[in-house]
Amino acid sequence: MEHTGLLDIHHLCVRYPCGKxxxxxxxxxxxxxxxxxxxxxSGCGKSTLLNAVLRLPRRVRISAGEVIYRGHNLLSLTEREMRSVRGTGLGVVFQEPGASLDPIRKIRVQFYEAMRAHERISRKASAEKAEEILGRMEFKDPRRVMESCPAQLSGGMNQRVATALAMVLKPDILLADEPTSALDVTVQAQIINELMRLRDEFGTCIVMITHDMGVVAKMADKVAVMYAGRVVEYGYRESVLRAPSHPYTRALMEAIPRLDGTFPKGIPGQMTETFPARGCAFAPRCPHTRKECISKEMQQISLHAEHWTLCREGEKT
Ligand SMILES: Nc1ncnc2c1ncn2[C@@H]1O[C@H](COP(=O)(O)OP(=O)(O)O)[C@@H](O)[C@H]1O
Ligand SMILES: [Mg+2]
Structure with missing residues (x-):
């Protein structure tokens, strides 16, 4: 098994306690x-993947696999060791900003406590850093935001505060779950610029969950397409967007809303709630389904350097 990256996820399988x-x-x-x-x-398992890597919430059952970060399998660390990895190792912006923020504590205090947990820092120095980073997140009056509690701010504001809070710790890897979904386009563009700047300045690896193909086109180096709990296609952005191989990726591209908000073509049918024991979960919705799609287990088919797909259709191209 190769352990070569900063974060290597190997054969991860996750169930909820209900057995699903x-x-x-x-x-x-x-x-x-x-x-x-x-x-x-929605529902394909993106947030579950992020939560499993962070081992949050603890009730998620990881039934197989490894998550290797800097040579350590995160799944075998103690909770105490894991706490020291979260924050400066793996930073996170949860899909619900409420999950990263305490609704009734001042944001200034939350920045101080987050920084304090990882370095010796004075209240004044932490407030300066917080104000500086909030200023770059399109807040007109960062000082007022610092003196507010999340409960007094809008969802979009909290999303930006949560992103700033994760960024200020300069993590090795930033896991961000739809961090711009509640933002209007100009604010979104600024947050994306700040995330890319973080990467450029500190070499931060960013794992960005998004349903917005505009965000993908703007910032992705690589794209992972998930369907029913599996990654079905993966590769460099240019390669995946220009020559999508898996029928699901193609359907997803065709389902991108036009600028006027209309969908050229939705993906017919619905994602299955339970997975087939074998074969491709997309088969019931796929225009290219063949007998072996249902009877045979899927395997990675390599297309180009670091571009692979789980669909046999890919072999033909
Ligand atoms: N606590 C839970 N218990 C049982 N099933 C869950 C729980 N949380 C999420 N799920 C299910 O897991 C699947 C994946 O959810 P999620 O990871 O949130 O998808 P995404 O982020 O891609 O929308 C969905 O079918 C969802 O209903
Ligand atoms: Mg989600």
Whole structure:
């Protein structure tokens, strides 16, 4: 098994306590300074993947696999060791900003406590850093934001505060779950610029979950397409966007809303809630389904350097 990246996810399988299988055999390798966008319909397991890597919430059952970060399997660390990895090793912006923020504590205090947990820093120095970073997140009056509690701010403001809070610790890897979904386009563009600047200045690896193909086109180096708990296609952005191989990726591209908000073509049918024991979960919705799609287990088919797909259709191109 190769352990070569900054973060190597090997054959990760996740179930919820009810027994429901959510992730099946997910393998991804993240490198320093790389931005990987994870895309796929709602419910395909994107947030579960991020939570499993961070081992949050603890009730998620990881039934198989490894998550190797700097040579350590995160799945075998103690909770105490894991706490020291979260923050400066793996920073996170949760899909619900409420999950990263305490609703009734001042933002100034939350910045101080987050920084304090990882370095010796005075209240004054932490406030200066916080104000500086909030200023870059399109807040007109960062000082007022610092003296507010999240409960007094809008969802979009909290999303930006949570992103700033994760960024200020300069993590090796930033895991961000749809961090710009509640923002209007101009603010979104600024946040994306700040994330890319973080990568350029500090070599931060960013794993960005998004359903916005504009975000993918703007910032991704690589794209991972997920469907029903699996990564079905992976590769460099140019390669995946220009020559999508998996029928699901193609359907996803065709489903991109036009500028006027209309969908040229939705993806017919719905994602299955439970996975087939064998074969391709997309088969019931796929225009190219053949007998072996249902009877045979899927395997990675390599297309070009670091571009692979799980669909046999890919062999033909
Ligand atoms: N706590 C939970 N218990 C059981 N199933 C869950 C739980 N949280 C999420 N799920 C299920 O896991 C699947 C993947 O969810 P999620 O990771 O949130 O998808 P995404 O982020 O791609 O929208 C969904 O079918 C969802 O209903
Ligand atoms: Mg999600």
């Amino acid at each position: 299988e959510i992730l099946r055999d997910v393998s991804l390798h993240m490198h320093e300074g790389e931005i990987v966008c994870v895309i796929g319909e």
